[in-house]
Amino acid sequence: MSSTRRTAIVAGVLFLVTEIAAIGGLALYRPLLSDAGYVLGPGADTQVFLGALCELVLALAVTGTGAVLYPVLRGRGEGAAVGYVCGRLLEAAVILVGIVSVLSVVTLRTRAQSATGADGASLVTAGQALVAFHDWTFLFGPNFVLGANTLVLAGLMYTSRLVPRPLAVLGLVGGTLICASATAVLFGIYEQVSVAGSLAALPVFAWEVSLAVRLLARGFDEGAGVGAGAGSGSAVGDRTAGAAAAVV
Template identity: 85%
Template sequence: MGSTRRTAIVAGVLFLVTEVAAIGGLALYRPVLHDTGYVLGSGADTQVFLGALCEFVLALAVTGTGAALYPVLRKRNEGAAIGYVCGRLLEAAVIVVGIINVLSVVTLRRQAEGAASADGSSLVTAGQALVAFHDWTFLFGPNFVLGANTLVLAGLMYTSRLIPRWIAVLGLVGGTMICASATAVLFGVYEQVSAAGSLAALPVFAWEVTLAVRLLAKGFDAGADAA
């Protein structure tokens, strides 16, 4: 097995890991993100910790995709390849900041549980502020930055013909739609976690899964620099 084929397999596995970890993290975070009184309740701390672990795996896999693909991408366009690696690092960093904020809510709940005279309204306000911080990191990391990274990678794949162009076009559409959706959320057109937001995220999800399957099954196209 050649080094390029190994790169394709590693990148394909990592893209699948990002999808599973992202969905798992969002589902497991549900109690802390949607319960405004979480800091005053009994909590679902173990579930939240598992969600944080999923998100940490997500951050590692996001970084890994950039590192794995760099040797192949730099032969086509070194500047864009470096930009993609840096973009993935930024995306992972923003995800980690979001993890810290969610875990801080758990810490706040445990401190309130052990305090004899805690100000409930102040604790709820502090918890909501931390959740809001997480929501903003989610908007800018796995939405804006993800969209930009997708456009860079799909553009490179399209021009170099490393994969069939229809797959690259799916990435270009997905990156554009997730950025447009994030902009709509930023200006209050609809909520981040909503039917509209989920529909806008489907093309980029389809792109990453399709790309992963392609890389695992067949790798990069031979003679990619031709034409």
């Protein structure tokens, strides 16, 4: 098995992991995110901890996709490839900040067990503020930054033909829609977790799953000249040798 084929398989697995971990984390966080008085209630701390673990896996997988794909992408456009790696690192960092904010709510709930009156009310307020903080990280990380990263990767895939162009176009559409949706949420047009928000996220979800399946099943298109760096070097060498022969 060639190194490029191994890269495609690893990248495909990582993309699938990001989707599973993202959905799992959001589902497991639901009791905390939807209950304004979570810090004073019985809580579902174990479930929240599992959600945090899912999001930690998500952050690692997001970082991994950038690192794994870089050797392939740099031959197609080094600046964009570096930008994709940095964008994935930024996305992972924002996700980690969101994890900390959610776990801080659990800490407040533990302290709230011995609090009464004004102390309890202040802890509820602090808990709601931390949930709001998580919501903003969710908007900017897995929405704005994800959309930008999707546009960069899909653009590179489109121009280099590493995958079929219709698949790359799906990524371009998905990245554009999720950025537009995040902008709409930012200005209060609709809620982030809503029918409109979910519909806008479907194309980017379809892009990542389809890309993962494509990479696992067939890898990169052989006709795209994967490993362009080596190919370019050979071409330069051939031209240099030809020039030298002409001089002689």
